[in-house]
Amino acid sequence: MTVLDAGCGGGRNLVFLLREGYEVYAVDRDPEAIRAVRSLAGQLAPRLPAANFRAEPLESNSFPDHAADAVLSSAVLHFARDESHFRAMLDGTWRLVKPGGLLFCRLASSIGMESRVTPLGGRRFRLPDHSERFLVDEPYLLDLTAELGGTLLDPLKTTVVQDQRCMTTWVVRRETGW
Numbered sequence: 001m002t003v004l005d006a007g008c009g010g011g012r013n014l015v016f017l018l019r020e021g022y023e024v025y026a027v028d029r030d031p032e033a034i035r036a037v038r039s040l041a042g043q044l045a046p047r048l049p050a051a052n053f054r055a056e057p058l059e060s061n062s063f064p065d066h067a068a069d070a071v072l073s074s075a076v077l078h079f080a081r082d083e084s085h086f087r088a089m090l091d092g093t094w095r096l097v098k099p100g101g102l103l104f105c106r107l108a109s110s111i112g113m114e115s116r117v118t119p120l121g122g123r124r125f126r127l128p129d130h131s132e133r134f135l136v137d138e139p140y141l142l143d144l145t146a147e148l149g150g151t152l153l154d155p156l157k158t159t160v161v162q163d164q165r166c167m168t169t170w171v172v173r174r175e176t177g178w
Helices: 015-019 031-044 083-094 138-148
Strands: 002-006 023-028 053-055 068-074 097-109 118-121 124-126 132-134 150-152 157-161 165-174
Touching (some): 023 031, 068 083, 083 097, 083 132, 138 150, 138 165
Parallel strands (some): 002 068, 023 053, 068 097
Antiparallel strands (some): 097 165, 118 124, 124 132, 150 165, 157 165
8 A cells, every 4th residue: 555645744644654564655845854754764664765755845746646545634734825725735635646545634624613713814714822724614625525526434523622723634535537
């Protein structure tokens, strides 16, 4: 199985996959993060080439379409500057999912804290922890699922993080007809 971490940071979500022998790929716009992931892979899965790990923006990454059976996007998309940037990041991530594959996405949302976030315009909000994020909600994610031609594999699940922010898990299968 091939797994691609879109917005991998230092690789915290890759340790198990590297140890267990998965074919792992990763992309992050931060070259320091990619250096850390290459070092981690060198220790845990030295057979993987350095080219599997790329310092590139999600929205213009150089991986081929349908590169992975599973694409992870954990705590990445809510850093979008605006809706246009969010869609570019999402499209750059979604195109990597093989037909029949899945996107596992965890991102900030307003679900469960609608009255505690302050709208700033364009789906940007100030959260109770004083950070600013691009936030999604249930109707938006369901519309995106349909627009992408995907199917929810699991109902949306949201965790309230110490009454400061909400993180929603969105798991979508790409239909095989693509």
